[in-house]
Amino acid sequence: MSIFKSHITRMSAYSPPLEGRDPHQHLLLDFNERTLPVSEQVKQALINYINDDRLQVYPSYGDLTGKIANYAGVNEPRVMITNGSDQGIDIIIRAACTEGDEIIIPAPTFAMYYQCANIEKLHIIEPDYTRETGFPVNAVLDAITAKTRLIVLANPNNPTGTQVQREDILTIARAAPDTALLVDECYFEYSRATVADAVITHPNILITRTFSKTWGLPSIRLGYVISHPDNIRTLLNIRGPYDVNQFAVVAVSAALDHPEYTRQYVREVMGVSKPLFEQFLERQAIPFWPSAANFIWAFPGNPEVIEQHLRRHGILVRPKPDLTGRKGLRITLGDIAQTHQLIERIQEGLAIAGAA
Ligand SMILES: Cc1ncc(COP(=O)(O)O)c(C=O)c1O
Structure with missing residues (x-):
């Protein structure tokens, strides 16, 4: 008999796949995070706080x-x-x-x-x-x-x-x-x-x-x-x-x-990176859900091949099945250079999937 409530012992932990994620080794497009570091002012404020012995x-x-x-x-x-x-x-x-x-x-x-x-x-x-x-x-x-x-x-x-x-x-x-x-x-x-x-x-x-x-x-x-x-x-x-x-x-x-530091990032992601990626998906006839956020849930024909190819090249995205069980990839958008890199690697992945 458990010392805990039985329904709690039967639950499982909420454990998102965080292991091994490293912003110095990977382009992290799997958790809808901002893909660039915070401002120098934020870093300096934290350093000052530590040095202030509080x-x-x-x-x-x-x-x-x-x-x-x-x-x-x-x-x-x-x-x-x-x-x-x-x-x-x-x-x-x-x-x-x-x-x-x-x-x-x-x-x-x-x-x-x-x-x-x-x-x-x-x-x-x-x-x-x-x-x-x-x-x-x-x-x-x-x-x-x-x-x-x-x-x-x-x-x-x-x-x-x-x-x-x-x-x-x-x-x-x-x-x-x-x-x-x-x-x-x-x-x-x-x-x-x-x-x-x-x-x-x-x-x-x-x-x-x-x-x-x-x-x-x-x-x-x-x-x-x-x-x-x-x-x-x-x-x-x-x-x-x-x-x-x-x-x-x-x-x-x-x-x-x-706030301008954040606003500038939002403008780049929503004003340039996201439309760029949406146009790419449309050109490739890859279905995706219309999104108002900094990520897109896309359904390429071979999601596993694409995901693995991206991973091999240091880009992490999040596999997510829809309610019918069809596998999709939830992909966070970053800055323009990162989006070009993403598109290039997906293109390669599509070619590999097509040749298989
Ligand atoms: C819809 C939604 N709500 C809340 C959160 C959690 O955010 P926080 O880091 O503030 O706990 C997430 C994180 O993925 C989210 O997608």
Whole structure:
């Protein structure tokens, strides 16, 4: 007999394939990360912090929440900082749901939602995204029952890249006013789509965001929740006082002082690299899902051959099957030079697959 709850012992760990990834050896296009290092100002702020001999002191957050609120264009009481957006997701699910409740999670999507839902023993309902029609708004509306405590949607969604229309989000929020609606805006800086301005008129909306994907700081773990101040006060009852570490505070504060560094990267990825890659896929007649984020889910005829060829040349991408089991590759876009390199290697891979 286990000392733990039986459903927890039966679960498996959420363990993404991180082993062996090395930015000095690989072009990392497998985790939707920023592909270039952070600014010198962020590095210097971290070095200064270490040299200032404060590591023996517990973290203190100073004006960071206010600074993030200012960046997000909302009032400070609407923001809670978290240890990555993963923690925001976890806290929201724990705060909103109890065992046996229903949670609607349109699929396929980000694995963390399932992990948190399974820990709480929730009953998961999964309407399907499709490449042709995108977010299944009607299926989500139809799935809402008196037992639905939470609806999760990522905007844009991972791995599909699908953008969810603002009106669809607000329609769902209004259709289930006593149900929490988690809107994961992890890739907000790429898509620019947000409902942050609607959290007062729609107090069941809880938004999670992160400094992991655009700002290039997944290693220091900083995310934030935007919601009605009453919700933020409740969620703060769960978050620990030191869950966000001081490196995150220092790095993000410095990054926010120099937003142009991030904006420039976003412009290059979304304005040049992504259209370049989409045109390449179209020329090669490789199907892909329309994406509003910094990644594309593509379905070449021989995904294994392409993936292995890329890997042999130091480029890592993420194999992801769709709901029918068809294998695809989720590919992060980087800067222009990296995108040319990617295209060249895929072209070689296609030639190898064609000759086989
Ligand atoms: C949709 C989505 N939400 C959240 C996260 C987690 O981000 P963080 O590093 O802030 O925990 C990811 C990471 O892949 C993601 O794709």
